[in-house]
Amino acid sequence: MYLNWIVNRWTSLxxxxxxxxLARPLPGIHDWTPLRDVVLRLTxxxxxxxxxxxxxxxxxxxxxxxxxxxxxxxxxVAELLGGVLPKNTSRSGLTQRMNEAALVFREMFPNLEKQxxxxxxxxxxxWEAYGPGLLAHAGRLVPACxxxxxxxxxxxxxxxxxxxxxxxxxxxxxxxxxAVLTNPLQELPEVVRLGWLLMQLQLPSWRPSLSxxxxxxxxxxxxxxxxxxxxxxxxxxxxxxxxxxVSLAIEQWQVAAPREVAQTATILLSWWEAYxxxxxxxxxxxxALQRSLLA
Numbered sequence: 001m002y003l004n005w006i007v008n009r010w011t012s013l014x015x016x017x018x019x020x021x022l023a024r025p026l027p028g029i030h031d032w033t034p035l036r037d038v039v040l041r042l043t044x045x046x047x048x049x050x051x052x053x054x055x056x057x058x059x060x061x062x063x064x065x066x067x068x069x070x071x072x073x074x075x076x077v078a079e080l081l082g083g084v085l086p087k088n089t090s091r092s093g094l095t096q097r098m099n100e101a102a103l104v105f106r107e108m109f110p111n112l113e114k115q116x117x118x119x120x121x122x123x124x125x126x127w128e129a130y131g132p133g134l135l136a137h138a139g140r141l142v143p144a145c146x147x148x149x150x151x152x153x154x155x156x157x158x159x160x161x162x163x164x165x166x167x168x169x170x171x172x173x174x175x176x177x178x179a180v181l182t183n184p185l186q187e188l189p190e191v192v193r194l195g196w197l198l199m200q201l202q203l204p205s206w207r208p209s210l211s212x213x214x215x216x217x218x219x220x221x222x223x224x225x226x227x228x229x230x231x232x233x234x235x236x237x238x239x240x241x242x243x244x245x246v247s248l249a250i251e252q253w254q255v256a257a258p259r260e261v262a263q264t265a266t267i268l269l270s271w272w273e274a275y276x277x278x279x280x281x282x283x284x285x286x287x288a289l290q291r292s293l294l295a
Contacts, residue, residue: 001135001198002152005124007116010068010077011176012159013105017042018061019161026161034104042097066172069156074098109159119179120157126191130236134195137232144206144282145199145228153198164252166193168200168222175201188248189238196229196253209283212290219256220290223264226255227272243269258293267292 019026020039026032043057051060067080078095109115139146154174158165164184166177175197183189203221210217226249230241239245246265250257257264271292275285 001132003127003131003198004152004154005120006069006154006156007113007120008069008071008156009102009105009112010071011065011156012109012112012116013101014061014065014068014077015158015165015176015178016105016161017101018065021057021061024162030108035101035108038097038101038104042101045093045097062169065167065176066169066174069154069169069172069174069176074102112159116157116159116179119160119181122181123157123177123179123190123194126189127194130191130238131195133236134192134229134232134238135198137235138195138199138228141228141231141276142199142225142282145202145225153201155194164190164193166197166253168197168203170201170204173201185248185252187239187245188252189233192229192233192238193253195232196225196249199225199229206283206286211283211287216290216294219258220286220293222255223250223257223268223293224271224286224289226250227268231272241269241272264293 016026016035017039020032020036021043046057046060051057063081064077067077070080071077074095077098078091081091081094106112135145152173154172156174156176157179158176160178160180162178164178164180166175168175175194177190177194177197180190200222203218206221207214207217212220226246227241230239230245230249233239234241243262243265246268247261249255250261250264259267268289271285271289274288280288
């Protein structure tokens with residue numbers, strides 16, 4: 001799988017803004033108040049445009065993040081969002097808000113691009129050493145993941161403000177990941193997280209064969225890919241697959257779990273062992289996982 005490593009200031013900006021909108025604590029070495037004020041105004045813009053519910057705003061931020069990956073300017077962000085936000089949303093107003101945020105962000109991180117180019121090198125080197133083998137083994141364990149091989153994906157590296165963070169965007173064939181210089185947890189190297197994120201790019205291709213409620217496909221699929229990612233990581237001697245490591249991945253990689261973390265890890269491992277023993281079809285296995293998690 002060919003990875004196109006990309007540094008885009010707009011992706012880091014929207015990532016930081018999104019974390020601020022969720023009221024998550026960010027590093028105290030920066031004064032986040034000016035950017036937080038702009039984010040509050042942007043959130044109000046969403047409400048004024050009719051995006052009042054939590055779900056609507058979550059979708060808007062998701063689209064904003066995806067738009068940022070292809071943007072070179074505030075106008076680009078506004079234009080790319082034009083077909084997503086309600087028709088009464090002012091593009092000029094959104095452009096102005098993005099410019100406000102960009103000005104504040106540039107003052108906070110004046111050399112961002114150069115620093116990210118430097119910061120991403122360790123992860124890129126680790127991926128070149130371990131990534132192909134990790135994905136190859138994951139594909140042997142879960143044939144539904146094999147189709148990613150030979151394709152291209154973008155890896156958008158971001159300013160590390162969460163001490164390690166990543167997300168997958170199948171609609172634009174991209175993942176974004178914070179460019180931490182060292183692994184926050186030696187037990188879970190970031191290269192394994194990156195493999196797990198890339199595996200998630202296959203989620204849309206599974207939809208036609210799944211008998212799972214549409215809103216549950218992503219959260220169930222994301223959880224289901226944790227065991228094969230850790231199992232593949234174990235084969236290339238990067239991590240282990242056991243309850244402590246699964247629990248750690250759920251917590252540190254911010255995976256939404258329908259149950260308490262330890263209980264979710266127990267269910268996941270039990271389900272994974274059954275999948276390996278029965279060699280059942282992946283759609284059937286995911287349905288079984290859904291039943292176990294939501295029982």
